[in-house]
Amino acid sequence: MKMITAIIRPEQLEAVEEALREILDEGDNFRLTVDTVEGHGRQEGEVELFRGKLVRVRRVQRSRITLAVNDAYLEKSIAAILKGAQTGEVGDGKIFVTALEECVRIRTGERGGQAV
Amino acid sequence: MEPTQAIDPGSTAWMLASSAMVLLMVPGLALFYGGMVHRKNVLTTMMMSFVAMAIIGVQWVAFGYMLSFGTSLGGFLGWDPALLGLSGIPHTRLYGDKMIPELVFVMFQGKFAIITPALISGAVAERMKFKTYVAFILIWSTVVYCPLAHWVWAADGWLYKLGVLDFAGGTVVHISAGVSALVLAVMLGPRRDVARGHTVLPNNLVLTLTGAGLLWFGWFGFNAGSAVAVEHPVAGSVAGLAFTTTQSAAAAAGLMWMVIERWRHGKVTSLGLASGLIAGLVAVTPAAGHIKPASALLLGALAAVVCYFAVQLKAKLGYDDSLDAWGVHGVGGIFGALMTGVLCFTPVAGALSGNFGQLGLQAIGVGVAIVFAGAGTFLIASVLKATWGLRVEETEERDGLDVIIHGERGYHFDQT
Secondary structure (H helix, E strand, O other): OEEEEEEEOHHHHHHHHHHHHHHHOOOOOOOOEEEEEEEOOOOOOOEEEEOOEEEEOOOEEEEEEEEEEOHHHHHHHHHHHHHHHOOOOOOOOEEEEEEOOOOEOOOOOOEHHHOO | OOOOOOOOHHHHHHHHHHHHHHHHHHHHHHHHHHOOOOHHHHHHHHHHHHHHHHHHHHHHHHHHHHHHHOEEEOOOEEEOHHHHHHOOOOOOOEOOOOOOEHHHHHHHHHHHHHHHHHHHHHHHOOOEOHHHHHHHHHHHHHHHHHHHHHHHHOOOOHHHHHOOOOOOOHHHHHHHHHHHHHHHHHHHOOOHHHHOOOOOOOOOHHHHHHHHHHHHHHHHHHHHHHHHHOOOOOOOHHHHHHHHHHHHHHHHHHHHHHHHHHHHHOOOOHHHHHHHHHHHHHHHOOOOOOOOHHHHHHHHHHHHHHHHHHHHHHHHHOOOOOOOHHHHHHHHHHHHHHHHHHHOOOOOOOHHHOOHHHHHHHHHHHHHHHHHHHHHHHHHHHHHHHHOOOEOOHHHHHHOHHHHHHOOOOOOOOOO
16 A cells, blocks of 8 residues: 655646546545645745735645555556646646555444555 | 705715715625635635726716716717816815715715626626726726716716616616626636536635625615705605615515525525625615615515526526626616516506506616617627737636736735
8 A cells, every 4th residue: 555645736736636536436436635735845936916025935835635545556646646737847746655554444444455 | 057055964974975885885895706706816806896996986087977977968978078087076066956065976976887897897707807807897887887877867868868767776787787797708708617517616705795794784875875866955755765675675685585595405505695685785776766665575585586596597508607797786687677667656656556657668778778788898898809808818717816917815824
């Protein structure tokens, strides 16, 4: 089992969701957590206007998606996120993959790959 | 016209207060609309209302008042170079036989001119180019609103002389704005999310309810202040009648919308109650000083039914009247203007008392407003479409207009 965490552009979120749905939805929807985060990588924040002053906000807004997958789905999921999130510009974000030790479905108590 | 009579302090005070109350409806409208859009478009949506205060606020003083209330050219347009920049109005001059300063009348009417184009913005929200919108409301106010206001409200206007009743602007304000909104919504096409089959959920209904409350409050100035047209001193009995019918219709319409929702969906929504009371206020606008309070209860309740179903229509017919400028203001305005001809008792009796002629006159007023505002909007928007373009790029719409157009975000909740 793997945990995928990806930081992506908010405007690409729709495209990423659609691409993931194509490979992960097997008639039972699929599991995804999305939150809005702030931070910075190499790029600078966007410029806003405040009382006539140009203000460069220090952090940019990004969307973070988190999903747990069984090993067989890992590469397909990465490919889907790349397909949806890549624009080629600085600031497209990152995908992190970590090993997932355990997963428990709270409703039933199921564990492991079943619960993912 | 030199002052031959004394100024009436009560009337003047009420008209000053009414003018300020009508202006308060503009930020009220901005909140009402602003709460219903994506979070990324809250500022641009509110700006579309606010900017009318800046644009029409200048246009009205410069030449708008002259075009609406200057010396009539055959009943079709006002004209009087002395009124340009209001330069020919001494501040001591009283308006006609109303015993209030003319400048107070100018300001009262000016607030109507400001809010009317702002109403249209509800149909174009989240996708119209801001600069095109600004140009549109300036041209629209000049070539559609000012002539229409002249026809219906100026003493020599041809619809006024014909006997069409429009107490506070059902025809001039709500039908003209509502029809124009529908035309623009069709010309612009649906928002990106709507075209993809998604529903746009409101970013903050608390703003919307606050806005609805401010609109209701301001509407007392809008309607009860409009007694200026028919009585002097103008803070008299007709103002009291208009105040009462306004309250009655809004309450009945809000209640009826709640009942319909409870019946059809099992739940009473806050947005439903807000929409209902606005529908009642719109419908009673042309009728306010002409009908009895009990008639206003009936009018409001029926308006809620009519507007409720009008709002459902957009999904079936496929146009994206984003915030229901047509469904509430257009349809409610038409319904109210026609019902005025049925329910009125002063200064003439309506169809309920056997005078079917008045209903016919109201239908003429409605028809003229629909055709004139619809055609005018189509022409203006066609020219603007060919020059500046009506709609933002799809990527801009996706990323949000607040940052793209104004360089700001409405909310920085995460910044400490």
